[in-house]
Amino acid sequence: MSELIQTLLESEEKSDLRSFISELRHQEKKYFLRNDIINVYSEYCSKYQKSEEFCSSSHLAQLIYYTQEIIQEDSNLCFIIRPKIASQEVYRLTEDLKVEQMTVQELLDMRDRIVNRFHPNEGDLLELDFGPFYDYSPTIRDPKNIGKGVNFLNRYLSSKLLQDSQQWLENLFNFLRLHQYNGVQLLISDRIKSQQQLSQQVKKALAFVSSRPSNEPYEEFRFNLQAMGFEPGWGNTAQRTQETLNILDELIDSPDPQTLEAFISRIPMIFKIVLVSPHGWFGQEGVLGRPDTGGQVVYVLDQAKSLETQLQEDARLAGLEGLNVQPKVIILTRLIPNSDGTLCNQRLEKVHGTENAWILRVPLRDFNPNMTQNWISRFEFWPYLETYAIDAEKELRAEFHGRPDLIVGNYSDGNLVAFLLARRMKVTQCNIAHALEKSKYLFSNLYWNDLEDKYHFSLQFTADLIAMNAANFVISSTYQEIVGTPDSVGQYESYKCFTMPDLYHVVNGIELFSPKFNVVPPGVNENYYFPYTRTQDRVESDRQRIKEMLFTLDDPSQIFGKLDDPNKRPLFSMARLDRIKNLTGLAECFGKSPELQEHCNLILVAGKLRVEESSDNEEKEEIVKLYHIIDQYNLHGKIRWLGVRLSKTDSGEIYRVIADQQGIFVQPALFEAFGLTILESMISGVPTFATQFGGPLEIIQDKVNGFYINPTNLEETADKIIEFVTKCEHNPDYWQTISQKSIERVYSTYTWKIHTTKLLTLARIYGFWNFSSQEKREDLLRYIEALFYLIYKPRAQHLLEQHQYR
Template identity: 80%
Template sequence: MSELIQAVLDNNEKTDLRQFLRDLRQQEQRYLLRNEILNAFSAYCSHHEKPEQFCHGSHLGKLIAYTQEIILDEGSFCFIVRPKIASQEVFRLSEDDLTVDVMTVQELLDIRDLLVNRFHPNEGDVLELDFQPFYDYSPSIRDPKNIGKGVQFLNRFLSSKLFQDPQEWLEALFKFLSLHRHNGTQLLINERIKSQGELSSQVKKALQFVSGRPDTAAYETFRFDFQSMGFEPGWGNTVGRVKETLELLDELVDSPDHQTLEAFISRIPMVFRVVLVSPHGWFGQEGVLGRPDTGGQVVYVLDQAKSLEKQLQEDLCLAGLDVTKVKPKVIILSRLIPNSDGTRCNQRLEKVHGTDNAWILRVPFRDFNPNLTQSWISRFEIWPYLETYAIDSERELLAEFEGRPDLIVGNYSDGNLVAFLLARRLKVTQCNVAHALEKSKYLFSNLYWQDSEEQYHFSLQFTADLIAMNAANFIISSTYQEIVGTPDSIGQYESYKCFTMPELYHVVNGVELFSPKFNVVPPGVNEAVYFPYTRSEDRLPDDRDRLEDLLFTLDDPEQVYGKLDDPSKQPLFSMARLDRIKNLTGLAECFGRSPELQERCNLILVAGKLRVEDTADREEASEMEKLYRIIDEYNLHGKIRWLGVRLPKTDSGEIYRVIADHQGIFVQPALFEAFGLTILEAMISGIPTFATQFGGPLEIIQDRVNGFYINPTKLDEMAEKILEFVSKCEQNPDYWQEISSRGVERVYSTYTWRIHTTRLLSLAKIYGFWNYTSQEDREDMLRYLESLFYLLFKPRAKQLLEQHMHR
């Protein structure tokens, strides 16, 4: 990138650069982000009548296109350039002579500190956090395109090690297979096989033994013969399955490759007990959706738990472990809330509907201040209670499982921190899921953290994120861009690579994006609840009629605000929490600014509550007030319905289908969406879907093929795109159905829970195998993280607790 800057300086574009920088000085802003930089350069080109080729094809145009940020310092300009995904370079251009100097990360962070006028780098040093040394001994992905494909990389790495040093690695594999027991029962191989060499020869004998038997013969018919050869349950439930598994091992010993390694390790029965951690919010199965801090995460974790239990049952049955009476168990670990507001969130143990052995285990926060801890606490406020919560949860989990779990999956920042604390104490594989990291949702949230600390406590949250993501054995993301963004924007995890929290710490290298711990595993959609509207045989007429009335005609001020003048108009539909990021108010304003949309469509919103006095969430209250203002300002009375209801899950599935009956359109207008479960729900129901172009929807939807992208910051453009679709449907009666069918196909091919959980369990096994066979010493990393927890996180959490004690 320095060559590109030099090319600008070496020709007549240097004059344009100087003038452009002068124009920037005329602005009040000292910190410009990418869109602002592009807009400023576009204005410069327009004002100076530059040709189109100059704007986009010149050296200066290309430099501007790669520039993510410009900071205006005294006498110079700091350019933060992103030449490619997951890469950053920083340059200082002097204002007088345009000399260029490469800046260090530390210098960049010092300049950012100065912007908040609180801290000068010469007044003393600040704590620097750098995790890079802990990744130096681990294998690293080289090509950015392969970020998020960690397990594929790891399998190739492991199989190459098997090939290069077969004796050492096969000995490790033998010991690994010897380890496996469940409830005192030995699995896979017993003491009759004493070495790797014996294992190899016995596998060949066992293959000879089963080759003459019918593939369908049950394992029980030859179990004791197998035992005498050194093999215990776990290889398969039939001759055919046992033969396949042994052939994979035989091939792995003789000619290792990454596909064989993954296929074999994925069959090893080593996961029986799983914990899904989700402490904050109202976690229940009824009466919780639409409340603060619930929504998508409750749906995600419940569906994941059901699918995990089902997949574990199937895997263990295929492994032949039904003969040992093994029963898998999944526990969702959440918070018990005594003042449960009519929900079941005050029950310690609740069985997950539709499962044999999946449970919600609720553990209360300790009563430091019963006025607070007996009731719901915002996800931004719960940090002081998590350490003792983890200690109490450990005891409860050991009792419920009658032993240790095999896998702990954290969800969101708080759940991942608790997962770290539990995994550290129990020495269990830790998986992180964080589809919505707050740092990238709130602009400059780290730089100006002190201004919002009272409300959001970002110092605690971002520290918890750094601890958990570096401690995790593996991380699941829904999309590639959740990790490293797009060529034009940084990803959520990438935002933790380098940042400052002035007067608290500098993060020089916060996470290794090229680590094989990152894996893209998108969530699924619950096919029992969300299915195409055309499957009329699976729909209940009474539910359809009741929800039709609720959506279009019911006159009930307790549940609905607004009456439609013409209910037959095509419905624009959206369903989300009322918060700033979900941007339902932006959709309402888009609708209000477009008379054409109002003429042809009605707007129907499902948003949890109707009255400001019914919410304790300040952001939700603010958005409710804003929505009322928009309705009045644009006189949307008669054209909008706002449903303040908490829908049971079955109703949320049918409500999409009722909208599809009316050939409606689903609009997801979030300012940023990490993934977008509602998008999957709408698409599988058969509703043509318009979704934000910022975040995960870019990987779910293929624009104008099975859905549409919208820019929620450009309301007129958004309205035009929806109107274009409405017009096409009027001109071609089959067009709505074409998009509808393609949306359904897209979900079924890629986004099912079976695909998700099969992948998750495979990852858990492969990372378990990696941790054992590599003998990777993570203790130095974990000690460093513990230091951050006890010396940085815990004192700040204690300060917040002291504030809580006086409430």
């Protein structure tokens, strides 16, 4: 990048750079984000009547393209440049256009001065740097391979098997000896005493099973294999056993990545899984739409069901039916004594449609009953998590009659609890963030002190650093969740380098090129969400009831608004009422477009109707705002706002009824990490318009099976929807085409079967990697513990003291 800047300064465009800088200074801003920079550049090109070629292809245009932020300090400008995904360079441009490269520390000091102009604290803050601790792990080189960590790790491990075969085969041998189920030895017994003997016995066992009928059940030849040193776990038939032994034989003789993954993915080593999701109202009925309760609950419940099914299948294929193996999945969440009519006050609840999947609710310790007996906002939850993890460990050990095999954290608080549990129980830890608040709230780290009373970001961001670095592997729903796009920073990438003025500097917060990151998108529950055309699977009475509720039912207790013309095409959205989900933005977009109102009705399913019914401050603000927009644009007769909580069955049917009316689903979030409602609407056959900020970019293929919108540009959003509606009116087949393409997209890529098969493969491979490199991770974990006890815990204790008086 320095070469580009130098070329620019040595070219005729130097005067253009000077003029552009002058335009920046006239803005009277200190901090320019990417959109600001592009807008100023566009205005500059227009003002000086620059050619189209200059605007897009000049040296200055290239510099603007790669510039992520510009900070103005005194007469100097700091350019934060992102030459490629997951990398950053920083340059200071002086008033006389001299260029100096800046260090990360200098950049963080400069950012601090923006906040503390009169009290700069340069040089006396804690610096956090996780970089040196990743030398135990191989790193990916090409940014396009980020998120494919398991593929890279397989290549690395198989190369080690070749380079240092003695040591790594010893590791593999010792790893195979570990596995048991309820005290019964699996895979190999102590009859096989070394990895050399293992290699010999594998060939003997192969010769034996290849002589048996392929479909002969394992129990028929079990004792023959045990005499050779092979315990249950190799297969349920002679053919399956032969396949597994053959893969191991190949792995020993000529290892390669595919063989390694194929073998380890068959090892029966996971029977007991914990999914940690502490905050919000976690239940199966009557909870969706409550504060902090939405897609995450749906995700975790569906994941639990699918994991149990996959674990049962894996155990059957491994030949463990004779051991009466019963895999168990526990969703660990919080017990809320004052449960407001939900089942959130029940300690144990079986997950519907499963044999052995449970919701285990553990209460918070009673520091102050006014807080701990009631729902607590996710932003206030932090002081209780350490003691919650200690209490949860006892409950989990009792339920499992031992320890689990895998712990999966969800969201920032769940991931911190997963870290504490995994550290105490020495179990493989997986993180799933869903969404990281740091990306949602602009300048949330820079101005954390101003936001601390409301959001407590110092605790949240510290918890994120702890959990994401401690995790054995991290699952994201999309690639951009990790490292963004060529012109936007990813959620995890935003933790690479940042400051929290007066608290600490993060010089290197996460190794983005670590193989711990894997993209594994979720599925959609096909029992509830399926195409509207599958009329044989729909219940007519449900369809009629939902149709009446959406368009005509008069029930002021839970529905606001009566439609003048219920037959207009429905423009539909369903989400929590919070600022990020931006339903008020969609209402304003609708209100500002008479043409959209002419063609469509706006139907919103969103939380509460009245401020006094809500306990969430952000929801209260959005309720007031939505009423104001309805009055401001006189949307009476054109909008329906349903403050209802839907069962899964009704939630699925609501999309199909919208599809019956050839409606449209709009997801207008200011940022969406993934977007389960997008999958739900698409599989139902509803053409979907979704935010271009976040995960929808990877779900939807624009204008093929859905459409992108910029929810901050209301006029453009309205125009895109109107264009679609107009095309549908002129060509009735157009709606059907997009509808069918939406359905096909989900079935090809986003099923829970694909998700859970991949997740369990990852858990096994990272379990092997963790076993092989455990000693090398200990220094990282000690560093993380220091961060927890010296930064997180004192701040959590301070917040707890504040809670005593509420």
